[in-house]
Amino acid sequence: MRRTRALAGIGIAAAALLALTACNSGTPSNPGGGGDGGDGAGDKALFEVAKDVQLDGSPTFDAMQKRGGPVIGVKEDQPNLGYLDATTGERSGFDIEIARWIAASLGFAEDDITYKPIASANREQALVNGDIDYYVGTYSITDSRKEQIDFAGPYFVTGQGFLVRADSEMTEVKDVSDFNGMTVCSATGSTPIQNIKDNFKQIETAEYDIYSQCVEDLLSGKVDAVTTDAAILIGYAAQNPDELKVLDGLFTEERYGVGVPKGDSALQEHINTLFTDGGDTWQAIFDATLGQSGITVDQPAVDPVE
Numbered sequence: 517m518r519r520t521r522a523l524a525g526i527g528i529a530a531a532a533l534l535a536l537t538a539c540n541s542g543t544p545s546n547p548g549g550g551g552d553g554g555d556g557a558g559d560k561a562l563f564e565v566a567k568d569v570q571l572d573g574s575p576t577f578d579a580m581q582k583r584g585g586p587v588i589g590v591k592e593d594q595p596n597l598g599y600l601d602a603t604t605g606e607r608s609g610f611d612i613e614i615a616r617w618i619a620a621s622l623g624f625a626e627d628d629i630t631y632k633p634i635a636s637a638n639r640e641q642a643l644v645n646g647d648i649d650y651y652v653g654t655y656s657i658t659d660s661r662k663e664q665i666d667f668a669g670p671y672f673v674t675g676q677g678f679l680v681r682a683d684s685e686m687t688e689v690k691d692v693s694d695f696n697g698m699t700v701c702s703a704t705g706s707t708p709i710q711n712i713k714d715n716f717k718q719i720e721t722a723e724y725d726i727y728s729q730c731v732e733d734l735l736s737g738k739v740d741a742v743t744t745d746a747a748i749l750i751g752y753a754a755q756n757p758d759e760l761k762v763l764d765g766l767f768t769e770e771r772y773g774v775g776v777p778k779g780d781s782a783l784q785e786h787i788n789t790l791f792t793d794g795g796d797t798w799q800a801i802f803d804a805t806l807g808q809s810g811i812t813v814d815q816p817a818v819d820p821v822e
Contacts, residue, residue: 565623566623571782576650576776577782585619588648590633592607594748596750596805597611597653600633607631610801611653621787632647635704635725636703636705636725640661643665643775650783665778666781667775669787669788669819672816673772675746675769677746678743680740680741686698692716695740698720700722700739700740702721702727703723703725707770711768727742731752
């Protein structure tokens with residue numbers, strides 16, 4: 517993680533992400549779910565479940581087949597990305613649909629999937645322990661994480677941003693150091709909070725397992741800002757457009773990958789091939805989730821398997 521001044525935006529797509537704070541987010545109803553890959557919120561399925569899948573050399577896939585379905589690590593408190601509606605029990609968002617798409621490509625329908633919420637600080641250990649088969653949930657690709665696990669992707673690129681109260685004097689912040697002497701909150705184990713700790717030691721930090729607790733503290737005045745990836749913050753700001761604001765500009769680049777067990781190159785390559793060959797599906801998933809707010813982004817190229 518490098519220290520930089522606020523960038524005007526990492527490309528047009530990133531700037532568009534931050535322009536959404538006044539928009540209503542509106543997450544579609546399970547566009548890719550269901551036994552046949554979903555109904556596309558009433559239209560055709562976004563993807564279909566593959567038949568007779570073989571993935572030689574992948575112990576993770578073998579475990580999925582023996583179990584009868586994948587166990588997928590996810591987030592469930594991030595609107596538009598990984599969200600669980602406590603009332604309906606419905607999961608929705610861009611990351612959830614990416615997770616379902618991967619499962620479908622491996623031959624598993626929605627009913628075969630077991631979702632397991634994993635806090636940011638516990639993601640690597642969950643993969644190392646075999647508690648989950650893969651993880652999809654705003655998981656930034658970093659060299660330190662790659663010492664314990666492997667990544668497929670990236671499948672999305674965003675950047676570190678800051679969420680503040682709309683009536684705060686901090687709405688025009690242009691540099692992270694402007695928060696010196698203040699308290700910034702994020703999820704334990706996230707790359708944004710580590711960036712603050714490593715490079716901005718005059719900023720006080722508060723940490724929780726979930727971002728929603730940080731947002732509650734921001735609204736109540738217990739902290740001065742919440743920092744994480746801009747894509748996550750936009751969802752929270754859209755829920756409270758009169759009370760919350762995402763600062764203009766991105767302060768880092770974050771590349772979201774799918775976490776897979778270390779050494780399972782067969783699974784890693786399968787997912788990378790899915791992303792590379794499935795551009796139309798990726799775009800359909802994006803349009804049905806994050807794209808509902810009006811933003812446009814380009815699908816990133818995947819990294820070669822090391």
